[in-house]
Amino acid sequence: MILHKKATLFIGLLIGFFAKAQTQDFTHYVNPFIGTSNFGATNPGAIAPRGMASVSPFNVAGRENVLEKDSRWLSNPYVNENTFLTGFSHVNMSGVGCPDLGVILSMPTTGELQTDHLVYGTTYTNEVAKPGYYSVELDKYNVKTELTASTRVGVSRYSFPAGKANVLLNLGLGLTNEQGAVLKFNSPTEVEGYRMVGSFCYNNAESAYPIYFVARISETPSNYGVWDKPAKYGGLEAQWMGYNGKTRLKEQFMREVVGDSIGAYFKYDFDKPTQVDMKIGISYVSVSNARENLNEEVGDASFDAVYKQTKQAWNDKLSVVEVEGGSVDDKTIFYTGLYHTQIAPNILNDSNGEYPAMKTRAVKHTEGTRYTVFSLWDTYRNYHQLMSLLYPQEQLDMVNSMLDIYDQNAWLPKWELNATETFTMVGDPAAVVLADTYARGITDFDVDKAYKAMLKSADTREGNPLRPGLAEYIDNGYVSVDSDVAGPVSTTQEYNIADYAIAQLAEILGKKQDAKRFTKRALSYRKMYNKDSGFLQPKMSDGSWYEPFDPLAGANFTENPGFIEGNAWQYLFMQPHDIKGMIKLMNGNKKFEEKLDALFAEDQFDMANEPDISYPFLYNYLPGKSYKTHEKVAELIDTYFTNKPAGLPGNDDTGTMSAWLVYAMMGFYPMTPGEATYTLSEPQFDTVRIHLNPDFYSNKTLTIKNQSTRGNYKTTAFKVNGKTLSTSQVMHKNWVEAGEVIFE
Structure with a gap:
């Protein structure tokens, strides 16, 4: 595996039988951080071979580089030199010259709930990346995040300390300018919806299309809900509407929410350190297909089981x-x-x-x-x-x-x-x-x-x-x-x-x-x-x-x-x-x-x-x-x-x-x-x-x-x-x- 930044490089050999021959574990020779600098436009996130879903750290809309994604024409969710992370996007491209996708972001936090990514974003250390796996430690929250993926499902594992904790699902962030999203809670542990994308190279906005998802979380929250941040109004209209562009929280809201800057949250109060898994199925056809992809490919499988299967798929290819x-x-x-x-x-x-x-x-x-x-x-x-x-x-x-x-x-x-x-x-x-x-x-x-x-x-x-x-x-x-x-x-x-x-x-x-x-x-x-x-x-x-x-x-x-x-x-x-x-x-x-x-x-x-x-x-x-x-x-x-x-x-x-x-x-x-x-x-x-x-x-x-x-x-x-x-x-x-x- 490849350890990066505050970690060290470890190369090991795993001898086993594959394809009727004794071979090594080739994934040990892959460094997914290669290409994450010098405008290589790759990312170190978790993906299965040719995966529809990929889970990548998203650090191009952070506190010190919030304008950089437009001024430097960033076409990918991650740049190695950046240091401020605002979530983990589930649909990404690798090695492209124009921006698109980088959407459906999850994010674990602790303490009181915050829904503004510039507030809840954090620096990070101890990144690890290998084929089908990525992990990082979030400085502000003392939370270890691990990512893996099957072909059409992104899987995250968050290791929380005791105390108040949150898992956020942000549909407002992405790599391009188009907006528009829908989400709905089906139960305290499942959210469905879609996010509009399609402005590749910031053009052809009329061809925008939805990416559907179903997100399922392993632990029942103590509370849950949605947020939206409407456009700013002024004057009498603002008084009549009762808000002026402020984010609204709707607890245990089970109806469909439509908007541009919307998201869902799961709140916890753990009495001991706890691991929470989030699984997000993706589809370009429908919510029902996203759910079917989630059930067929991952279902109740553990994080480790999903990663083991994806690692084997990578070894088969390499x-x-x-x-x-x-x-x-x-x-x-x-x-x-x-x-x-x-x-x-x-x-x-x-x-x-x-x-x-x-x-x-x-x-x-x-x-x-x-x-x-x-x-x-x-x-x-x-x-x-x-x-x-x-x-x-x-x-x-x-x-x-x-x-x-x-x-x-x-x-x-x-x-x-x-x-x-x-x-x-x-x-x-x-x-x-x-x-x-x-x-x-x-x-x-x-x-x-x-x-x-x-x-x-x-x-x-x-x-x-x-x-x-x-x-x-x-x-x-x-x-x-x-x-x-x-x-x-x-x-x-x-x-x-x-x-x-x-x-x-x-x-x-x-x-x-x-x-x-x-x-x-x-x-x-x-x-x-x-x-x-x-x-x-x-x-x-x-x-x-x-x-x-x-x-x-x-x-x-x-x-x-x-x-x-x-x-x-x-x-x-x-x-x-x-x-x-x-x-x-x-x-x-x-x-x-x-x-x-x-x-x-x-x-x-x-x-x-x-x-x-x-x-x-x-x-x-x-x-x-x-x-x-x-x-x-x-x-x-x-x-x-x-x-x-x-x-x-x-x-x-x-x-x-x-x-x-x-x-x-x-x-x-x-x-x-x-x-x-x-x-x-x-x-x-x-x-x-x-x-x-x-x-x-x-x-x-x-x-x-x-x-x-x-x-x-x-x-x-x-x-x-x-x-x-x-x-x-x-x-x-x-x-x-x-x-x-x-x-x-």
Whole structure:
């Protein structure tokens, strides 16, 4: 387990039998505090693999940082540097760049009842976090809080001292500006209701939707009730209403309460130290489903029993990859990365299979798993390829979820969240994921429907929500600056990547004309390359270059008329499907290498953002220069990925940065989205053993052995089943059938 702040680090090994083999307890190598600083946007709270419910400490609306959640655009409920805690939220996201959720907060207190979070909030010490578990001691109250979770239920255990005590359920706090909640006591120990959410990135408020809950507490309170804090009135109206924005308490109030800043409380007067459990079931469909989730998944089970089951679920996931060699820190950052890839996409459907439909939120039913939280601009580059390799059934369910979204919304998803489309970022990433998955041999989905959906987004010239500016792109080969489409160079490149993926799938399906058409479209980025400047540049609709042009503008999220979240340097090499064409465009291997060297030497490479994260692997495509890939990848791991709260290079982007790390530490990377290939670097462990899913792959195990000396990068060679490779590239099919790979 990982002990943090006033605690110490303890690593132990638990030897047991799992999956017919003697293995260690991999959860000991996970540090959930990694990514909770440096804008990593993860949280250390308790969650089951891909859980709908997660219970996180909420410290972004505290006494000294009450304004920070707006002024610093915080997208997560917890920041490691903050010190003032106001509760534990039960519905959260991990590694996202925009705020939403962070709602349904519980909070234990002692003494007289207080309902203002700035009054009842407290500093805290002795945090402990491990997969499926979090605990902390609340300074003001001398209360130890422990958290765990099943897939759809958050479970808390509060250890109170003797005396007056309270458990609060606050529906007024959250990460975004929308408000509106309902709650009702069914008995002294059960509350039900819902909280409105849905303003992802503080936009699209009209698409707000409810999160339903049922909260059950283990000890019957001595008293209970609700509070609400109405909007402030003035003058005669205030006199007539009898209040002026003051919080009202309603004891033993059993009717429904509706409002913005409302909550429920349970009061106690313990004659001895007492533990109280609170269980909160979550649903996006109904209160009755939230209750069913609570009863089916947890019921009367103890806190320890729930945690034991969730810990085992995490071990099942993490044990897919076994590593040998390396330091404790190496293993910790690796397995924490793997842990982060198993948080999102999250499960949307309830235990009975019901979930809300896109747009209408009508109740639908699935026999499998309906996933949500598809941050596809990020995840199409490496994340879904990793899922196809390590967790192919999950990847298949994600693809079917995307096709389900298409059925209900008439378009493939771009950035889908809880059955709403946020249309965040640019490009057409779903097409890439569908094509890439099929190319890797995961084909048990309706590929004809998928292909039809991909063509719709690729060919609909007007009113296309996925590809704005498409008509100009088709006619001219690029999106212009005067088209009013954000980041026209970036957008053109993203359309190219999607078109290449469509071409690859068309080729597999025998659709030769489509393959030829989309392959040609995929190369149109070349029209934006200016040989004089040596960069891709924004163009006007008449074909002239946009002026003035500054290749440095746009870094660190500053404004640039041509690019999204980056500058001309960071987008220069983002044609992973046309590496040979790029090299030719830049006048050959030597000039290409010099430009790539300059990217790193002039500090223009951004490890924290997606467009350029594959660039270290480009040296593999230059004769005799693969050692530079090995050097650079090892350097980036050492620099940006550490066993510390700031141990991610920035926003984890729902597991994309963690997926990069997992691949890089295993020694290979999926360079070209939509194409089932890998490029090789160097494993960071002596042995990497991947247990493949026998339902999808003929080999049970892929064993990767590193027999080279780290740092001796120029002598690396690759042997697959005893045969030396003549290249650093390998097909996915050959890779998973290899059995044994040796780096020597």
